[in-house]
Amino acid sequence: MVKEGKVHPDCINASNPYHECVDYCLRRIAEAKARADDAQKLLEDDNAKEPEERTVHPDCVNASNRYHECSEFCFKKIAEAKDRYKRTDPSEMQQESGAPSSFDDSDQNEVPQQREGQAEQNDGGDSQHVQNDAESGLPHLTERQKKMFELRLKMNEARKANQMAMVAEKRKIEAPTESRGISKEHWFEERKKKIGKLLDSNGLDMSKAYMLDTQEMAEAKYKKWEKDPAPYGWDVFNQKTLYNAYKKRTKNIEVDMEAYNNAKEADPEFYREASSLQYGKAPKAPDENIDRMVKELHDREAKRKSFSRRRRFHEEKDIDSINDRNEHFNKKIERAFGKYTLEIKNNLERGTALPD
Known part of the structure; x- marks a missing residue:
């Protein structure tokens, strides 16, 4: 039998x-109830709150929305709709609706002439309509309300410009620094804190951090560990390294085993010794093999020339050098003494440095 304990029904x-x-x-139950009460209170306040005074045109399609406030776009749409309604021919509307026409053949002959005259009037009055659209962009508004509306538009534009400038300045300030030691150390600390939080939430310690890795991450780690390190120092010239380089070069070479076996059968001294009279002589190689060898040499030379450990160039970084050599020297100085002079540099940039 399980001993009956104290359990809250909302747990x-x-x-x-x-x-x-x-x-x-x-404590968690109390926090959840407090959040639910706050959300309910905000919802009730939002429903009970009356909308503020706003500018809404009665012909706007969103006039029934009590939170809608007409903008310049709404007024332009209303003016265009009214203009289209004025330009619409009543006879065309009657024909589209399928109603019987009340005029005879003589009237039908006069219709094209009337339409031509109306078209000329419309062509001549296009400029007048454009001018009227500009004037009727804000109908049913007093001069004071129009001025207020224009000021609001200017304020919105200024707000957007300020936000864009702020984002650009933030990107410039937070540009990655060239001091690898400081940035790498900061990244490692942030990663360690994040992993520590995940381990604490799962009830694990730092020695069990590998349990957070997925299958793909574990395979990538194992593959990286199994990779042999690059040769260093005198190991570059030993026999094993040279043999590995030879295998790497011959990996992509296609070998014709049939031609090889035929040549070996045709020549009894295919593998010549030092006592052979044909020592030093070699059969004529096909032109295709020679071309393939030359191509491999050219590719190797091109690959050697293209190899370069170029660093990434940051355009947003402040320029503090006069040439490439000076830039390289500044990077070395920053790596060695950057963490000691960081506070002094920031004070000089902010203008808060104090004299000795």
């Missing part, structure tokens, strides 16, 4: 017969 583990609520459970 998420209330269905567990072996669970017994502690202070942590009660």
Whole structure:
């Protein structure tokens, strides 16, 4: 029999017969109730709150929305709709609706002439309509309201410009620094803190950090560990390294085994010794093999020339050098003494440095 413990009915583990609520459970339940009460209160306040005074045109399609406020776009759409309605021919509307026409053949002959005259009037009055659209962009508004509307538009434009300038300045300030030691150390500390939080939430210690890795991450780590390190120092010229380089070069070479076997059968001294009279002589190689060898040499030379450990160039970084050599020297100085002179440099840039 399981001993009956104290379990709060609102606890998420209330269905567990072996669970017994502690202070942590009660605190979480209280926080959840407080959040629910705050959300309910905000919802009630939002529903009870009356909308502020706003500018809404009665012909706007969103006039029924009590939170909508007409902008210049709304007024332009209303003016265009009214203009289209004025230009519409009543006879065309009657024909489209399928109603019987009340005029005879003589009237039908006069219709094209009337339409031509109306078209000429419309062509002549296009400029007048454009001018009227500009004037009727803000209908049913007093001069004071129009001025207020224009000021609001200017304020919105200024706000957007300030936000864009702020984002650009933030990007410039937060540009990656060239001091690898400081940035790498900061990245490692942030990563260690993040992993520590995940381990604490799962009840694990730092020695079990590998349990957070996925299958893909683990395979990538194992593959990286199995990779042999690059030769260093005198190991570059030993026999094993040279043999590995030879295998790497011959990996992409296609070998015709049939031609090789035929040549070996045709020549009894295919593998010549020092006592052979044909020592030093070689059969004529096909032109295709020679071309393939030359191509491999050219590719190797091109690959050697293209190899370069170029560093990434940051355009947003402040320029503090006069040439490439001086830039390289400044990077070395920054790596060696950057963390000691960081505060002095920031004070000089902010203008808060104090004299000795």
